[in-house]
Amino acid sequence: MLPLELQEWLFNEGYDWQNEETVAGGDSSANLICRHPSGDAVFVKYMALAPVNFFECESEGLAYLSQISNVRTPKVYAYGASYLVLEYIRPNQHVPDFWEQLGRQLASIHNFTRQHFGFVNDNYCGLTHQVNTPTENGSAFFAEHRLLSLAEKAFDKGLLAIGDLQAIESLCLQLDSIVPDQQASLLHGDLWSGNVHVCDTGRPVLIDPAVYFGWAEIDIAMTRLFGGFDTRFYDAYIEARPLEQGWEGRIDLYNLYPLLNHLLLFGQSYLPKVRQVLSVFA
Known part of the structure; x- marks a missing residue:
């Protein structure tokens, strides 16, 4: 109804x-x-x-x-x-340079920066409340308002063991040494393939955002979590906005946030993936 x-x-x-x-x-x-x-x-x-x-x-x-x-x-x-x-945007087939357009467009979004990480208000990633308290330090923001906030909720619900929570707490103390200095870029915030639409002229449309200012590599990492993005997307993005050296080695770290979110939303089928990331970084 x-x-x-x-x-x-x-x-x-x-x-x-x-x-x-x-x-x-x-x-x-x-x-x-x-x-x-x-x-x-x-x-x-x-x-x-x-x-x-x-x-x-x-x-x-x-x-x-x-x-x-x-x-x-x-x-x-x-x-x-x-x-x-x-x-209502009627879907159509991709234009030949669809992925290149999307890569350049995401780079243009990420070029919009702010001094503080976060956003003017909290919002949601899926059904999960997403805290966006403005924070000067990117590592502090990612630790407190992304990893720890969800890890504590998951622990309280019995979805994480005490050892998992302690591993995440340990990882948060190491973020400054793992993640290079990056500006706070505007992010889509939930950039998996299901949130990239094709319009009636065959060009990219972004839907269902969870916007905030954060590390640009986080959006790139999310595109790798479930796949579906052509290599031309990454080539066009990097040509327009080069990524920091070693970015591919940090993908799983960034994706710990959506994995914890999926653990909260969909249950313990995501726990092995969470623990796999922790085994590498924590």
């Missing part, structure tokens, strides 16, 4: 919400396409018991990425406590 406020918005705008098309793929929200008699359509996401400001945070992230870069994101038409209404 669609939230009443959403039904009212769709009705007032002339969209047919009673013959909507369900879209598969949302891990947290239900997704629909609602059409207008004119031929226009909107993409609707809703969740009856959404966390506080959940859809507002997604709306802010999409707008922020769009405003500061040449990257296309879906336009936001409306949002409420339990829903988000977006521009």
Whole structure:
């Protein structure tokens, strides 16, 4: 059942919400396409018991990425406590230089930097509350607001053993010696292949961000966690914005954050991967 406020918005705008098309793929929200008699359509996401400001945070992230870069994101038409209404972008086949475009666009996002790590407000990565308290030191930010915050939650839920938590605490003390000095770059924050869309002209569109300012290598690492990114993407990115020496050796370290997040969201099937990373770095 669609939230009443959403039904009212769709009705007032002339969209047919009673013959909507369900879209598969949302891990947290239900997704629909609602059409207008004119031929226009909107993409609707809703969740009856959404966390506080959940859809507002997604709306802010999409707008922020769009405003500061040449990257296309879906336009936001409306949002409420339990829903988000977006521009419907009809998918198509990739243009020949799709991956090169995406690489250069991500580099342009990462070139937008700030003095502090974090963001103006907290937001969400999936359903997990993501703390973005502005912090001057990148290692301190990644330790406190990424690794330790999730590790402690996982331990409290019985998903990590005390030895795992201690290993993560030990790793956090070593971050300064592992990660080279990097500026705080604007990040998409959840850049797996499922959050890269292809628009009707075959060009890249970024969706479902979890934006904050952090180490640029974190976004690159996330693209490697589940795969799906062509080598031309990395070549174009590095040509536009060279990475620090040894970046590939730090990929698993950065991906400890999304692995801990997946452990919290989806359970202990992710624990072996978490422990594999800890065996290398902790």
